[in-house]
Amino acid sequence: MAYQNLTNPSYSADAAPDTGPIKVFSDMVHSYLNLVQRNDFPPAFLEQILKTPDNINFNTDQIKEVLMYEVGYLVALAIGVVFIVLMSLVGFCFACCRCCGNCGGKMYQKQTKRINCKRRFQYFFLLVVTLIILAGDICAFYSNSKIDTAVNNSFTSFNNTMDNLKTYVNTVPQDVDIIINSSSAPIDLANSRITDIGPVLGGMIKKDIEAVANPTLDSVQTLVNNLNATQQSLNAMNGSFNALVEQQNQLVTNLTALRQQINNTLSSCGSPCSSGPSIEDLAIDANFQNVPDISQSQKAIDDVLNSRIADTIQKARQTLNDIPQTVTNQTKTSVKDVQDQLLNIQRKIQDVRGSIPIVDTLATVNSYFDMAMNYSHQYQADIVKYNYYRWIVGICLSCIILLVVVCNLLGLLLGPCGHRAHVDPTDRNCASNCGGDFFMAGAGFSFIFAWLLMLVAAVLFAVGGNVYTSFCKPWSNQQLYKFVDANVNLSKQLNINVSNLSISSLYSDCEKNSPLWSTLNLGSMINLDEYLNISAYTGDVNSTLENTKIDVSDITFMSNSQRDQVTSVTTSGVDALNFTDINQQMTKNITKTNLISFADQLDTLADSLSPGSAMDELRNESIALRELQNSIDANLVPAIKNLNTSISNLQAKTKDLPGSLNVTLANIDSAQKYVETNVSGIVKDETRAYLNTILGYFESYINWAKAMLTTNLARCKPVAGALDSAEVIVCQYLVDSFNAFWFSLGWCTIFFIPSIIVSVKLAKHYRRMKNGDVYETPNDHLEMATTSQQFLIPRPTAKS
Known part of the structure; x- marks a missing residue:
C-alpha cells in the first residue's frame, strides 16, 4: 500500500554565528571575562531565589555569598574606580603644576648627548601606543555599529525564528492528521477486496x-x-x-x-x-x-x-x-456485515488522534509564540529609537578617543616636519611647535575624558560581563539548560504528564533531529499498542467470514x-x-x-x-x-x-x-x-488466507502508523535550530557586541596612561622653548638662563 507522505515544510535560515576577525575579538573579551569570573555556574543563591521567589530575604551569609561569586567583578570595578579617582586627581594636579610652571611646565629643555635617541624612542613608542589606541577605537566604532545592526536585525531574526517554530508546531497536527487519515488506504483496499470477494x-x-x-x-x-x-x-x-x-x-x-x-x-x-x-x-x-x-x-x-x-x-x-x-x-450478507465492521475500524483509528495530548499542547505553545511576536512588534519602535540614542552616545565616546588619537597623530606628523636636531630649542619652527602643542592637547583631552570613558566602561562591564558569564556562557555550554531543568518543571509548563522531561535532553535529541515522540518521551504517557489495538474489530471481520458457508463441492x-x-x-x-x-x-x-x-x-x-x-x-x-x-x-x-x-x-x-x-x-x-473430502478444507484454507490478506492491510497500516508516530513525526531539528538562533542573536549579536564596545573603551582608556606620559615627554622635543642652552662644542652644551647675571660683561655706570 502507498501512504501519503508527511509534510516537508521549508524553514527560514537560522541566524549564522559570527566568524572572522570579530570572532577573534570576541574570544579575547571572553578570555578576559573568564579570567574575571572563575566561579562555577550556577551560584547557590540563585537556585534559592528561584525556589522561593516570594520570600526573598538576604541575610549576611547570602550577601557574602553573592559578593564571593562577584568577587572578580568587584575587584575589576575597584580597579576602575581607583583609575577614575587617580586619573582625575593626577590630571588636576598635573594641570595645576603646569600652570604654576612646575612638572615640566617650564619652557626649557636640557640638551644632552642622548637627546636624539630619547626623542626617537619616545616617538616610536608613542606611535605604537597611538596605533593601539586607534585599533581599540576602530573596534569601538565597529562594535557600536555592530550593536546597532544587531538590534535592527534581531527583530527580523527573531521573527524568522518564531515563524520557524510556528511552522514546525503547525506541521505536527497536520502530520498526525495525515497518519490518521491514511487509515482510509487499508479500509478502501479491504472494502475493495470484500466487494470483489467472488473474483x-x-x-x-x-x-x-x-x-x-x-x-x-x-x-x-x-x-x-x-x-x-x-x-x-x-x-x-x-x-x-x-x-x-x-x-x-x-x-x-x-x-x-x-x-x-x-x-x-x-x-x-x-x-x-x-x-x-x-x-x-x-x-x-x-x-x-x-x-x-x-x-x-x-x-x-x-x-x-x-x-x-x-x-x-x-x-x-x-x-x-x-x-x-x-x-x-x-x-452477500457477510459482505454487508464486514463493510459495517470496516467502518467501525476506521472510527476506532480516528479516535486515536484525540488520545494524543501533544497536539492540543502544541496549540498552547503556538499561542506563546504569537504572544512573543506581539511583544516584539509592540516594543520594536521604542527599542529602535533608544538604540539610536545609544548609538549616538557610542559615536561620541568613540570620537573622544579618536580626538586623542588625532592629536597624537598630528603631533607625530607635524613634530618631525619642522624639527632640526642642532637648532636651538628656542628657535624651533611653527610646524614643530604645533606638533608639540598637539601632544599636549592629546594629553589634556586624555586627562579630561579618561574618567568618563572608564566610568562608562566600568558600568557596561558590570552589566555586559555578568550577562555573558551568568547567562550566555552557561547557555553556550548548556549548563543553563541543566540549571533550568533543576529548577523548572518543563512537563508542568507544557501541560504534559511525562516524567524525566528536561530541556537538556530535549535540546540534545533535537540536535540529532530526533522525532518528538522520543524527545518528549511520549511513550511513557501514551500506549500506542492500546490505542491502535483493533483486534476486537478485526476479530469480528474474521468470525463473520469464517462463519460464512461456501459450498462449491x-x-x-x-x-x-x-x-x-x-x-x-x-x-x-x-x-x-x-x-x-x-x-x-x-x-x-x-x-x-x-x-x-x-x-x-x-x-x-x-x-x-x-x-x-x-x-x-x-x-x-x-x-x-x-x-x-x-x-x-x-x-x-x-x-x-x-x-x-x-x-x-x-x-x-x-x-x-x-x-x-x-x-x-x-x-x-x-x-x-x-x-x-477436501473441497471444504480448501474453502476454509483459502478463506483464512483471504482473511489474512485483508487483516494484513490493517497490520501493515498499524505498523506504518506506529513507525511514523514514533520515528518520523515532528523531527525537532528546527527546535534546536531556534534555540541556537536565539543564542546567536542574544549572545553573539547583542551581548558580544556590547561587551566588545566597553572592552574597546577600556582598552583605549588604559593606554591613555602611557600615551599621556610619552606625549608630555615628547612635546618638549618639538615645542618652542622660551629658555635655551649655549653650546660650547658641537656636541656639548651648558644650561643657560636668560635671567642669569653670572656671565654678563660689566658696564660702567655713572654715579650721581
Whole structure:
C-alpha cells in the first residue's frame, strides 16, 4: 500500500554565528571575562531565589555569598574606580603644576648627548601606543555599529525564528492528521477486496480445485478422444473387411464362370487341347471370410460415447468456472456485515488522534509564540529609537578617543616636519611647535575624558560581563539548560504528564533531529499498542467470514453408469481381437495360379490349333483372364492393403486401451474423492488466507502508523535550530557586541596612561622653548638662563 507522505515544510535560515576577525575579538573579551569570573555556574543563591521567589530575604551569609561569586567583578570595578579617582586627581594636579610652571611646565629643555635617541624612542613608542589606541577605537566604532545592526536585525531574526517554530508546531497536527487519515488506504483496499470477494476468494478456491480437477477432466477428455479414435478404427477395419469380402465374392463368381467356360472350350476341343493347362488351378487361394467378432467392443464403446460423457465434462468445467459467482451469491450478507465492521475500524483509528495530548499542547505553545511576536512588534519602535540614542552616545565616546588619537597623530606628523636636531630649542619652527602643542592637547583631552570613558566602561562591564558569564556562557555550554531543568518543571509548563522531561535532553535529541515522540518521551504517557489495538474489530471481520458457508463441492467427473460403461469397454476384449487367420490369408496369393501365366498358356494352346471356334474361344478366354487379373490388382489388392492398415491401426489403439482406461478411472476416483473430502478444507484454507490478506492491510497500516508516530513525526531539528538562533542573536549579536564596545573603551582608556606620559615627554622635543642652552662644542652644551647675571660683561655706570 502507498501512504501519503508527511509534510516537508521549508524553514527560514537560522541566524549564522559570527566568524572572522570579530570572532577573534570576541574570544579575547571572553578570555578576559573568564579570567574575571572563575566561579562555577550556577551560584547557590540563585537556585534559592528561584525556589522561593516570594520570600526573598538576604541575610549576611547570602550577601557574602553573592559578593564571593562577584568577587572578580568587584575587584575589576575597584580597579576602575581607583583609575577614575587617580586619573582625575593626577590630571588636576598635573594641570595645576603646569600652570604654576612646575612638572615640566617650564619652557626649557636640557640638551644632552642622548637627546636624539630619547626623542626617537619616545616617538616610536608613542606611535605604537597611538596605533593601539586607534585599533581599540576602530573596534569601538565597529562594535557600536555592530550593536546597532544587531538590534535592527534581531527583530527580523527573531521573527524568522518564531515563524520557524510556528511552522514546525503547525506541521505536527497536520502530520498526525495525515497518519490518521491514511487509515482510509487499508479500509478502501479491504472494502475493495470484500466487494470483489467472488473474483478474489472464489478465484483462489477455483485455482486450488482446478489444480486437481483440470488434469482429471483433461484425462477424461483424453479417454473420450481415445474411445472415439478406437471406434473410428473399428469402423474403418470393419469397412475395409466388408469391402474386401465383397471384392473376394465378386472375384470368386467371375473366376468360377470363366473356369467353366475354359473347361467347356477344352472339352469341346478334344484331343488337340489335351495338352492344355489344368483348370483346377483357377481357384481362390486366400480366404478372407473369417474375421474376429468386434460387435461387443463396438457396442461397449458406443455405449460410453452415447452416455453424454462430453456433457458431464462440460458441466464439471462450468461448475469450476462458476465458483467466483457462487461465492459472490453465498456471501452477500457477510459482505454487508464486514463493510459495517470496516467502518467501525476506521472510527476506532480516528479516535486515536484525540488520545494524543501533544497536539492540543502544541496549540498552547503556538499561542506563546504569537504572544512573543506581539511583544516584539509592540516594543520594536521604542527599542529602535533608544538604540539610536545609544548609538549616538557610542559615536561620541568613540570620537573622544579618536580626538586623542588625532592629536597624537598630528603631533607625530607635524613634530618631525619642522624639527632640526642642532637648532636651538628656542628657535624651533611653527610646524614643530604645533606638533608639540598637539601632544599636549592629546594629553589634556586624555586627562579630561579618561574618567568618563572608564566610568562608562566600568558600568557596561558590570552589566555586559555578568550577562555573558551568568547567562550566555552557561547557555553556550548548556549548563543553563541543566540549571533550568533543576529548577523548572518543563512537563508542568507544557501541560504534559511525562516524567524525566528536561530541556537538556530535549535540546540534545533535537540536535540529532530526533522525532518528538522520543524527545518528549511520549511513550511513557501514551500506549500506542492500546490505542491502535483493533483486534476486537478485526476479530469480528474474521468470525463473520469464517462463519460464512461456501459450498462449491458439486463437481462430478463421471457418473456411476458412465464408469460402468467404461469398465465394460475394458472387459470387452477390444485389446484381444485375433487377426492371426486374416494376417495369414493376406500372406497367400489371391489365386492358386497366376492368371496372366494361365492366359499365356491358353494363347500358346490357341496358336497350336487350327483356325476355328476353339482357337477364338481360347483367345477370348485368355483376354478375360488378363482382365480379371487387372481387376484383382486394381481392386482386391488395395482392399487387402486397406484391411491390413486398418487392422494395424486398430491393434495400435487397442493394445493399451484397457490399461489407460483403468488408469483414468483410478484418477477419476481419486479426484472425485479429493473433491468430496477436501473441497471444504480448501474453502476454509483459502478463506483464512483471504482473511489474512485483508487483516494484513490493517497490520501493515498499524505498523506504518506506529513507525511514523514514533520515528518520523515532528523531527525537532528546527527546535534546536531556534534555540541556537536565539543564542546567536542574544549572545553573539547583542551581548558580544556590547561587551566588545566597553572592552574597546577600556582598552583605549588604559593606554591613555602611557600615551599621556610619552606625549608630555615628547612635546618638549618639538615645542618652542622660551629658555635655551649655549653650546660650547658641537656636541656639548651648558644650561643657560636668560635671567642669569653670572656671565654678563660689566658696564660702567655713572654715579650721581
